[in-house]
Amino acid sequence: MKALVVYKTELPDIDYLKGIFTDIKVANIDGNANGDFLPSKPLETSIQGVEFLSKIKNILDFDVIIFSNEILPKEIASYFASNNNLASISHVSGIEVKDNLSFIVYSWKNLGLKIASKTKPTVIIANLKPFSGDYPNGDKEIIEVKDESDIEFVRTKEINFTSEIKSKITIGVGLGVSKELLNSIFELADKISAKVVCTRPVADLGYFPYDRIVGDTGSTLHTDIYIALGISGAQQHLNSVQAEKIIAVNKDPSAPIFSKAQIKINEKVEDILPGVIEWAKSF
Amino acid sequence: MKIITLVKVVPKEIEFDKESKRIKRSKENIINPSDLIAIGNAVELKNKYGFEIDAVSMAPVEAKDTLLKLFDFGIDRIFLLTDPAFANSDVFATSNVLSRFILNFDNDFNFIFTGNYSSDGLTGLLPGEVASKLSILYISNVLSVNYLDGSLLAEKIEKDSLHLLKVLSKAVVSFSDRSDKKALPNLYYIFDENEKHLEIITNETLKLSQDEIGKIGSKTVVNELFEVETVQSNELIKENGDKIIVDIVSKEVLK
Numbered sequence: 001m002k003a004l005v006v007y008k009t010e011l012p013d014i015d016y017l018k019g020i021f022t023d024i025k026v027a028n029i030d031g032n033a034n035g036d037f038l039p040s041k042p043l044e045t046s047i048q049g050v051e052f053l054s055k056i057k058n059i060l061d062f063d064v065i066i067f068s069n070e071i072l073p074k075e076i077a078s079y080f081a082s083n084n085n086l087a088s089i090s091h092v093s094g095i096e097v098k099d100n101l102s103f104i105v106y107s108w109k110n111l112g113l114k115i116a117s118k119t120k121p122t123v124i125i126a127n128l129k130p131f132s133g134d135y136p137n138g139d140k141e142i143i144e145v146k147d148e149s150d151i152e153f154v155r156t157k158e159i160n161f162t163s164e165i166k167s168k169i170t171i172g173v174g175l176g177v178s179k180e181l182l183n184s185i186f187e188l189a190d191k192i193s194a195k196v197v198c199t200r201p202v203a204d205l206g207y208f209p210y211d212r213i214v215g216d217t218g219s220t221l222h223t224d225i226y227i228a229l230g231i232s233g234a235q236q237h238l239n240s241v242q243a244e245k246i247i248a249v250n251k252d253p254s255a256p257i258f259s260k261a262q263i264k265i266n267e268k269v270e271d272i273l274p275g276v277i278e279w280a281k282s283f
Numbered sequence: 284m285k286i287i288t289l290v291k292v293v294p295k296e297i298e299f300d301k302e303s304k305r306i307k308r309s310k311e312n313i314i315n316p317s318d319l320i321a322i323g324n325a326v327e328l329k330n331k332y333g334f335e336i337d338a339v340s341m342a343p344v345e346a347k348d349t350l351l352k353l354f355d356f357g358i359d360r361i362f363l364l365t366d367p368a369f370a371n372s373d374v375f376a377t378s379n380v381l382s383r384f385i386l387n388f389d390n391d392f393n394f395i396f397t398g399n400y401s402s403d404g405l406t407g408l409l410p411g412e413v414a415s416k417l418s419i420l421y422i423s424n425v426l427s428v429n430y431l432d433g434s435l436l437a438e439k440i441e442k443d444s445l446h447l448l449k450v451l452s453k454a455v456v457s458f459s460d461r462s463d464k465k466a467l468p469n470l471y472y473i474f475d476e477n478e479k480h481l482e483i484i485t486n487e488t489l490k491l492s493q494d495e496i497g498k499i500g501s502k503t504v505v506n507e508l509f510e511v512e513t514v515q516s517n518e519l520i521k522e523n524g525d526k527i528i529v530d531i532v533s534k535e536v537l538k
Contacts, residue, residue: 078411210460275525
């Protein structure tokens with residue numbers, strides 16, 4: 001089976017893909033990294049991306065076209081799929097090969113889905129870990145791409161928004177935490193110099209600003225200790241948690257976070273919080 | 284001058300029923316939170332420059348009451364695309380419905396605004412598929428917009444950079460959650476006495492064929508729902524959780 005991988009700066013795990021596909025080609029949309037197909041200039045829009053991909057010879061012969069989970073590759077993926085009447089699946093965490101290909105997507109809480117495609121190729125956006133090695137030079141076929149005429153880049157500036165949150169201790173808040181407990185949690189965080197983050201549904205409720213979301217659609221967390229309060233442990237959240245130790249507190253014994261946590265506390269958040277805050281007050 | 288906002292009505296809560304292996308959606312619906320950000324940005328342009336705003340939503344007819352609340356936010360017209368034949372549409376089939384309506388009945392727009400993601404699916408694929416079917420630009424992850432001399436100025440976040448783009452043609456713009464312009468009900472619009480209509484559009488009007496919509500028109504099939512592995516009950520700590528946390532955290536704090 002053949003796969004084409006399309007990325008900007010974060011090449012998905014080629015070693016994992018080699019276990020599934022016998023023939024893998026790589027396209028880099030910035031044109032300045034290793035790859036088999038490179039555009040004549042860095043791509044800036046989805047329409048340029050579709051032009052670039054459409055000029056790759058026999059592109060529709062690939063079984064799967066895999067896009068990295070980055071802003072512009074994701075834009076190109078949806079545009080290209082629709083343009084070519086192809087199935088598109090995002091948040092793919094794994095690929096299963098039986099009679100046909102199944103794409104594994106983790107959804108809310110403890111739910112996983114195996115999705116099949118009716119088309120060849122299938123367009124996917126992969127949530128695989130980044131490839132740690134150097135992709136070989138490849139053929140480096142340069143593909144001519146036109147300037148985008150309907151858009152002007154006026155300026156670019158660096159921003160403070162960071163896609164990474166770093167803290168020695170971090171408290172995570174999920175839907176299992178009632179609104180009334182939030183002040184206590186911030187008080188605790190202040191005492192122990194911890195940062196407070198949340199899952200996406202909590203931000204959707206308006207309890208936290210969106211820049212506190214940790215997950216596939218938010219930031220990545222790097223922490224020594226992650227105290228996950230009332231977090232069920234959806235894969236889309238846990239994919240972005242890099243912690244030496246996870247302490248999970250959840251009243252639901254079947255919460256998937258317990259399978260990832262080193263310390264699995266099956267109690268209500270409101271039952272354990274007062275004792276921890278009482279201790280923290282001694283600081 | 285017109286902005287179309289693509290709006291999804293989503294269940295307030297979603298659960299997976301382990302026994303029936305089916306997804307249970309709460310009866311209470313809300314407007315997709317990311318779409319409220321798109322509406323907030325559209326209303327700002329309406330207030331500054333006089334854009335009209337249409338909201339277009341594909342949903343079961345029960346979504347009508349939820350959608351009607353959008354008039355209080357400053358939406359001028361609401362189109363609910365609803366038909367039993369649209370049920371079980373994946374992103375490809377859904378984009379067929381939305382783009383057919385826009386092309387045939389609402390094509391005098393300047394821009395289409397929507398959220399980056401829907402809270403029940405999180406796929407983020409729909410805006411790009413709609414843009415492709417309308418053959419217009421697609422710009423995602425936009426923080427804010429302004430309008431100057433007939434062009435849209437859009438600030439797009441990409442990793443740790445902010446690009447300022449001048450958009451010279453029609454475009455689908457999807458907004459980042461980091462945008463701080465979430466729409467709110469506004470007294471001016473709540474008490475606006477102009478007549479406002481929610482129009483229901485069915486497939487009798489859109490005339491999409493069976494192989495463009497619903498399960499048949501979809502390009503993907505969910506073959507299996509499964510539960511993520513959970514742990515045995517005897518591995519769980521059932522009491523004194525607070526003392527265990529204090530023990531671990533105090534060592535870290537005292538380091």
